[in-house]
Structure formats: C-alpha cells, structure tokens
Amino acid sequence: MIHSQYPSKEELEVRQTNVRNLLKASGAGACLVATPVNLYYLTGKVFAGYVYLPVDGEPLCFVRRPVDLPGENVIPIRKPEDIPGLLAGRKQRLPSVLLLEADQITHHEFLRLEAVFRPKATGNATAVLRKARTIKTPWETAQLRMSAKKHIETYRQIPALFHEGMKDVELQYEIERLMRKNGSLGIFRTFGSNMEIFMGSLLAGENAATPSPFDFALGGGGLSPCLPIGANGGTIRPGQTVMVDMAGNFTPYLTDMTRVYSYGTLPDAVHRAHQASVRMHRRFAETVKAGTSCADIYNQSVEMAREAGFAAHFMGTVQQARFVGHGVGLEINEPPVLTARSEDLLQAGMVIAYEPKFVFPETGAVGIENTFLVTETGVENLTVLEEAIVPLGL
Amino acid sequence: MIHSQYPSKEELEVRQTNVRNLLKASGAGACLVATPVNLYYLTGKVFAGYVYLPVDGEPLCFVRRPVDLPGENVIPIRKPEDIPGLLAGRKQRLPSVLLLEADQITHHEFLRLEAVFRPKATGNATAVLRKARTIKTPWETAQLRMSAKKHIETYRQIPALFHEGMKDVELQYEIERLMRKNGSLGIFRTFGSNMEIFMGSLLAGENAATPSPFDFALGGGGLSPCLPIGANGGTIRPGQTVMVDMAGNFTPYLTDMTRVYSYGTLPDAVHRAHQASVRMHRRFAETVKAGTSCADIYNQSVEMAREAGFAAHFMGTVQQARFVGHGVGLEINEPPVLTARSEDLLQAGMVIAYEPKFVFPETGAVGIENTFLVTETGVENLTVLEEAIVPLGL
Numbered sequence: 086m087i088h089s090q091y092p093s094k095e096e097l098e099v100r101q102t103n104v105r106n107l108l109k110a111s112g113a114g115a116c117l118v119a120t121p122v123n124l125y126y127l128t129g130k131v132f133a134g135y136v137y138l139p140v141d142g143e144p145l146c147f148v149r150r151p152v153d154l155p156g157e158n159v160i161p162i163r164k165p166e167d168i169p170g171l172l173a174g175r176k177q178r179l180p181s182v183l184l185l186e187a188d189q190i191t192h193h194e195f196l197r198l199e200a201v202f203r204p205k206a207t208g209n210a211t212a213v214l215r216k217a218r219t220i221k222t223p224w225e226t227a228q229l230r231m232s233a234k235k236h237i238e239t240y241r242q243i244p245a246l247f248h249e250g251m252k253d254v255e256l257q258y259e260i261e262r263l264m265r266k267n268g269s270l271g272i273f274r275t276f277g278s279n280m281e282i283f284m285g286s287l288l289a290g291e292n293a294a295t296p297s298p299f300d301f302a303l304g305g306g307g308l309s310p311c312l313p314i315g316a317n318g319g320t321i322r323p324g325q326t327v328m329v330d331m332a333g334n335f336t337p338y339l340t341d342m343t344r345v346y347s348y349g350t351l352p353d354a355v356h357r358a359h360q361a362s363v364r365m366h367r368r369f370a371e372t373v374k375a376g377t378s379c380a381d382i383y384n385q386s387v388e389m390a391r392e393a394g395f396a397a398h399f400m401g402t403v404q405q406a407r408f409v410g411h412g413v414g415l416e417i418n419e420p421p422v423l424t425a426r427s428e429d430l431l432q433a434g435m436v437i438a439y440e441p442k443f444v445f446p447e448t449g450a451v452g453i454e455n456t457f458l459v460t461e462t463g464v465e466n467l468t469v470l471e472e473a474i475v476p477l478g479l
Numbered sequence: 480m481i482h483s484q485y486p487s488k489e490e491l492e493v494r495q496t497n498v499r500n501l502l503k504a505s506g507a508g509a510c511l512v513a514t515p516v517n518l519y520y521l522t523g524k525v526f527a528g529y530v531y532l533p534v535d536g537e538p539l540c541f542v543r544r545p546v547d548l549p550g551e552n553v554i555p556i557r558k559p560e561d562i563p564g565l566l567a568g569r570k571q572r573l574p575s576v577l578l579l580e581a582d583q584i585t586h587h588e589f590l591r592l593e594a595v596f597r598p599k600a601t602g603n604a605t606a607v608l609r610k611a612r613t614i615k616t617p618w619e620t621a622q623l624r625m626s627a628k629k630h631i632e633t634y635r636q637i638p639a640l641f642h643e644g645m646k647d648v649e650l651q652y653e654i655e656r657l658m659r660k661n662g663s664l665g666i667f668r669t670f671g672s673n674m675e676i677f678m679g680s681l682l683a684g685e686n687a688a689t690p691s692p693f694d695f696a697l698g699g700g701g702l703s704p705c706l707p708i709g710a711n712g713g714t715i716r717p718g719q720t721v722m723v724d725m726a727g728n729f730t731p732y733l734t735d736m737t738r739v740y741s742y743g744t745l746p747d748a749v750h751r752a753h754q755a756s757v758r759m760h761r762r763f764a765e766t767v768k769a770g771t772s773c774a775d776i777y778n779q780s781v782e783m784a785r786e787a788g789f790a791a792h793f794m795g796t797v798q799q800a801r802f803v804g805h806g807v808g809l810e811i812n813e814p815p816v817l818t819a820r821s822e823d824l825l826q827a828g829m830v831i832a833y834e835p836k837f838v839f840p841e842t843g844a845v846g847i848e849n850t851f852l853v854t855e856t857g858v859e860n861l862t863v864l865e866e867a868i869v870p871l872g873l
Contacts, residue, residue, distance in 0.1 A: 129704055130707075190586060191586070266649075271677030271706075296546055297544065304545065308481055309484045336703075337706075403545075404545055
C-alpha cells in the first residue's frame with residue numbers, strides 16, 4: 086500500500102465540512118454516496134456500500150464489503166434496506182431532503198435508495214460532490230504534484246523507447262509499461278458513459294484526424310470497433326508527428342499532459358501551429374488567475390488560433406472539439422470546462438488542464454497540454470517540461 | 480483496425496431478432512440503448528448516441544458523434560430530444576412501452592429519455608440485453624476462441640518473465656505488457672459500479688487472503704486505498720504461490736482464466752487443495768451440459784471442497800465469495816452466476832467461467848479457472864492449458 090495516498094482525518098474533515106456547507110445551501114438534510122470516486126473523496130476508502138453524510142453529524146460508513154474495513158463509524162450492512170433501522174438506533178432522523186448521485190448511480194439504484202429512505206424530495210449529490218471537488222485542498226494539490234513529477238519523468242523517457250519501423254501501438258505499449266514501472270495505478274477514471282479509454286491516447290500521423298465518439302479533445306480510430314479511440318496500429322512514418330496524451334494516474338489524482346514528438350521533417354506550417362499552442366500556453370500562464378472567465382479563455386484561444394491562420398485545424402478538422410481545457414482531479418474530466426458558453430469563473434484551488442491542439446490530416450496533431458493550479462494571483466504549471474516538438478530516432 | 484472484430488450484417492440481424500423476440504415477450508414496443516457494450520452488441524459500432532430498436536422494424540442509429548459514422552440507418556442528432564421528430568418524419572409511432580437501460584444509465588439520463596419519449600410505461604432494457612447476450616452466436620464463440628488462444632499464449636510465457644526478488648507488481652507489469660503485445664485491447668469491461676479493476680489480478684502469498692470490496696472471487700489489498708484490489712507491492716518470497724487471473728480481452732469478447740505458479744516449496748495441503756480444484760474442473764467437464772442447474776454446480780463444488788477438507792479455505796478465508804463461476808462475454812461478469820440460490824439452468828451457447836479456488840493465508844491462493852462453452856451434450860473448455868502448479872525460478 087502507498088500510505089501517502091491515505092488522507093488524514095483532518096484532511097477528510099475539511100472535505101466533509103465543504104460538502105456539508107453545500108448540502109445546507111441546497112436545503113438537503115444529508116447525502117448518500119455510493120460510487121468509488123466519491124467514497125474515496127469523503128472517507129479515504131473504497132468499499133461496497135454507502136457513506137451517509139448528514140448536515141449536522143459525523144459521516145457513517147454503511148459497508149457491505151470488505152468484512153474487515155478499518156476505521157471509525159464503520160457499520161456493517163447486508164443491503165441498503167438495513168440503513169434506516171441503524172440510523173434510528175442512533176437516534177438519527179431520516180432527512181426530508183436527501184441527495185443521491187443522480188448523475189452516477191443507475192436508475193434502478195436510485196429508485197431502490199429512494200424507496201429505502203422515502204424522503205420528501207431528492208436532489209443531486211453528483212453535482213454537490215463534483216462542485217466540492219473542483220477546489221483542491223493543499224493535500225490534494227500535493228498528490229497532483231506527485232502525479233506530475235512521475236508524469237514528467239515518464240515523458241522524458243519516451244524518445245528512448247522509439248525505434249524505426251515501430252507501430253504506434255508498439256510505442257504506446259512501451260509507454261504504458263514505463264508508466265506502470267513509474268507507479269501508475271493503471272486505472273484511468275473518467276466521468277460519464279461516453280468516455281471509454283485505456284491508459285491514454287497516442288496519435289500518429291493521419292490517425293489524429295479520425296473523429297471520436299467520445300468527449301476527448303481528439304480521437305483516433307483505435308484498434309477495434311469496440312473501442313474506437315487512439316492508436317490504430319499504423320507504422321510511424323517519416324514526416325509524421327506522434328502526440329502523446331496519457332493519463333498521469335500515479336496517485337489517485339490525475340494530471341493531464343500532452344507532448345509531441347516528430348519523426349523526420351515536418352512541414353513548416355505544422356511547426357508554426359505548434360508554436361501557436363505554445364504561445365497560447367504562455368498567454369494562459371501570464372493572464373489567467375482566480376476570477377478569470379472560462380468562456381474568455383476559450384474565446385481568446387479560438388481567436389489566437391484564427392490569428393495564427395489555423396482555425397480550420399484547431400481541436401480537430403473533420404470534427405472539432407468545442408472546448409480547450411477542463412478541470413482534473415480524481416477524474417480526468419471534472420468541472421469547469423473551458424467552453425464558449427461556460428458561465429464559470431476560475432477559483433483559487435482549481436486545477437485545470439489546458440490543451441489547445443491542431444490537427445493536420447497528412448502529418449498528425451501538434452500542440453501541448455499542461456495542468457495548472459489556479460491561485461489568487463495567477464496559475465502554476467504543475468507539468469513543466471520542454472514544450473518544443475521532440476525529434477525521435479537518429 | 481482489427482477487421483475481424485466487425486460483425487457482419489447477417490450476424491447483427493440474428494442478434495437484433497433475438498432481442499426483438501425478448502421485447503415482444505415483455506410487451507415492449509421498442510428499446511433505446513446508449514451504453515457502449517450494448518451499442519456494440521446491436522450495431523457492431525460504438526458511438527455517442529442511441530440505437531432505437533422497434534419490435535417491428537429496422538434498428539436506427541441516432542448519432543451525436545462521430546460526425547462521419549458509416550453504415551445504414553445512421554441519423555445525426557444533436558441531442559436525444561431530436562429523436563421523436565425524426566421518428567415521426569419516418570412515420571414511426573412512439574412506443575407505448577419503451578425499454579431503457581435501467582441498470583446501466585444514470586438516473587438523470589433515464590429521466591431525460593423518459594421525458595423525451597413519454598411512454599405509458601418503461602421497462603428494463605438492461606435485463607433484456609444481458610439475457611440475449613448470454614447465448615453466444617457462432618461468430619461470438621469464434622471471438623472467444625481467438626481471445627482464449629492469446630490468453631493461453633500469454634500465460635505460457637509467464638514463467639520466463641519471473642526473476643528472483645521480484646515484487647508482485649513488477650511481475651504483473653510484465654504480464655500486462657505481454658498481453659498488450661499479444662493483442663490485448665487493454666480495457667477490461669465489468670458490469671456494475673462495484674467492479675473496479677485494471678487489467679486483472681495477480682495475487683502472491685498472504686495478500687490473496689485480503690478481502691475485497693468488489694464482486695470478484697478473491698481480493699488482494701492493491702497498491703492504493705483508491706483501488707483496493709490485486710497485487711500490493713510485496714516481494715514474491717519462497718514458499719508462496721502466485722495466482723494469475725488476468726482478463727482475456729484480446730477481442731471484444733473476454734475469456735477468463737486463472738493459473739497458479741509457485742516459488743519454492745509449498746506445503747502439502749496447498750498442493751492437495753489445488754488438486755481438489757483440478758478435480759472439480761474434471762467433474763465440471765464430465766457432467767455439465769445444457770440443462771444443468773447453476774445452483775447444483777455451486778452446491779457440488781462446495782461439497783467437494785468440504786470432502787477434500789478445505790471448506791474453510793474455499794473462495795477465501797476472512798471473506799468467502801458465494802459463487803464459483805459466472806457467464807463471460809463482452810463483460811467479465813455476465814449472467815448466469817453459479818450460486819446456491821440461482822434458479823438458472825445452463826443453455827447451449829452460454830459461456831461460463833468456472834473458478835473454484837482456495838486461499839491459504841501463509842502461502843497464497845491455489846485453484847484454476849477455465850472458460851467453457853456449454854453445448855447440448857456437454858461443455859468445451861476454451862482455455863486448455865496445463866492445470867498443475869507451474870514452478871517459477873530455478
């Protein structure tokens with residue numbers, strides 16, 4: 086076990102207090118949480134069962150499995166129907182407004198829990214938890230820094246993994262192994278059903294232009310019709326770029342980072358587009374801080390892409406993504422999202438992945454992605470690493 | 480792209496007809512499916528959107544992304560609210576009973592789709608699709624055979640990956656890489672929210688006795704409190720077993736297979752327990768066929784474990800799993816499940832993973848798992864490979 090990934094009691098109390106404040110503001114008496122990511126956020130543990138957090142009391146862990154879960158307030162149950170009696174035994178009244186994870190648990194799970202608690206009204210614990218999770222505590226930021234460090238270390242080693250004649254997937258397998266050896270937990274947590282991916286994406290050459298069914302910035306055809314995303318098994322050829330956008334899942338908290346590698350000589354326009362992305366990052370680093378509008382960042386990015394002459398290549402060609410960045414944390418796609426229609430302002434403690442990218446169907450994708458911590462006075466890049474295109478091979 | 484993973488139109492029509500028959504039997508007019516596994520099952524494609532399958536017509540694909548999805552009956556939409564108008568334009572009436580994936584889509588997704596279609600009643604498309612998927616077509620069986628072949632090939636190479644002083648995770652990383660090089664798609668699809676895992680499980684020594692929060696047969700503490708399953712970073716020591724239970728995800732269809740490796744000398748009782756598992760497999764292979772009761776298989780397995788003197792070690796120690804096998808296919812945990820309370824009878828075309836295992840806290844886990852195709856006259860083991868404990872090292 087990696088003991089540094091256990092949040093302390095004090096750390097958990099900070100989070101629970103934040104969530105309680107959001108519960109109060111929404112008029113709810115309690116929330117009941119069942120999904121691994123939110124269980125870990127609120128209790129530092131993953132188990133089969135529920136954490137019940139009332140606005141005015143201790144969180145209680147109702148646990149089906151494992152049978153030996155350590156910790157305070159762990160109450161064994163066989164099924165959720167056991168919970169009301171156990172709460173009554175503790176002289177706790179059932180809440181008249183209960184929040185459940187309506188954007189995460191299935192319809193049938195929701196109906197079952199509603200029937201168990203019989204609240205006058207239900208609300209959406211998913212929205213509350215995702216909102217609370219946008220502002221990272223210092224402990225969470227430290228986890229992100231640890232992920233970033235390993236993420237950077239892994240990317241530095243990528244050129245040494247390449248050899249001539251390699252297929253895109255072969256390079257990806259070697260990067261995946263390196264990630265694991267560097268401490269990647271493997272699992273890549275995404276939010277929502279339209280986000281299936283393995284450990285991340287490697288896009289070489291024309292495959293970068295293949296539209297994706299998913300909410301990722303770019304696509305790629307993938308190996309199989311059952312997982313149409315990322316590397317497609319093509320050989321990496323001279324004149325192509327290789328864009329690496331793998332998950333920084335070296336702690337429970339994910340960093341997101343993209344770098345580009347070239348094999349052979351690239352057209353001048355491709356280099357200029359990459360430079361435009363680097364300039365956009367410079368501008369982001371110089372201008373963004375708590376209070377910056379997410380829509381403004383998106384609109385300025387689009388404007389800079391247009392000024393550089395690459396609007397038609399920005400965030401895809403056949404299909405263009407309508408965002409340039411997103412929050413990251415326990416999941417890769419957290420709020421806020423940097424889109425034209427966002428009404429969100431950045432807040433200190435948010436962690437944002439910024440990823441302005443360009444696609445050239447003949448050559449591949451260029452542009453970088455960094456993960457930034459937002460502060461009152463600016464942003465801090467957690468993923469500092471050479472931003473130029475790195476040549477592969479001799 | 481691996482073109483052999485594209486089901487033909489005829490293949491898809493067989494599946495659609497089966498699902499239509501189940502729809503009719505349940506009194507439904509149509510089902511609307513949105514999850515990747517069921518989209519792939521019904522259309523051979525994964526996209527963001529919905530497949531609408533009426534009892535008396537062609538399936539229609541309502542597609543948000545990708546913008547260039549090929550195929551017949553592909554209708555672009557921006558949002559599900561577009562669908563009723565598009566159906567009306569095709570002179571199709573909305574169904575009065577509509578099945579939605581109530582055990583897969585979120586509560587909010589369900590409510591949204593219900594509001595779009597305004598059916599008189601809804602029902603559970605998850606149950607219908609999971610039932611249809613239990614009986615594999617010859618094409619699906621061929622996919623499972625391909626997975627099995629690569630699965631076997633990978634396990635054969637495991638002894639060559641081991642070296643003295645290795646940590647459990649180090650061996651796992653090398654197996655994962657080998658799986659990828661042998662064609663693993665990486666992603667390991669499970670059903671339900673209590674089944675988080677990466678590419679599979681490797682359990683060495685006492686870690687095999689650590690109870691799991693999840694619905695897997697065995698647990699293991701894992702590396703991080705955010706993913707408490709599998710290898711825990713301990714060094715593989717003399718006198719321990721290493722149980723490898725990785726996903727056979729070499730096609731969209733998963734095989735499930737467990738083999739055991741030993742390092743140094745094991746206690747005699749541990750060998751005898753392993754032999755009991757092998758005997759249980761022999762009995763399974765000789766007696767099971769279409770019509771066999773799932774509960775009977777479970778009960779006979781428990782009885783054989785008791786007769787061998789290892790009831791207290793069967794399927795765990797601190798926490799014992801209450802099943803000895805399960806269906807496999809596009810997901811690792813498909814119906815039927817081999818439990819004491821099951822009322823299911825096996826049917827020809829079902830594919831069942833049988834995994835009677837024993838845990839010895841000092842030594843580790845033993846026992847094997849094979850994936851069997853059920854036929855009218857018996858079962859066929861798809862994962863034929865030496866079943867004895869394989870020694871590692873010199």
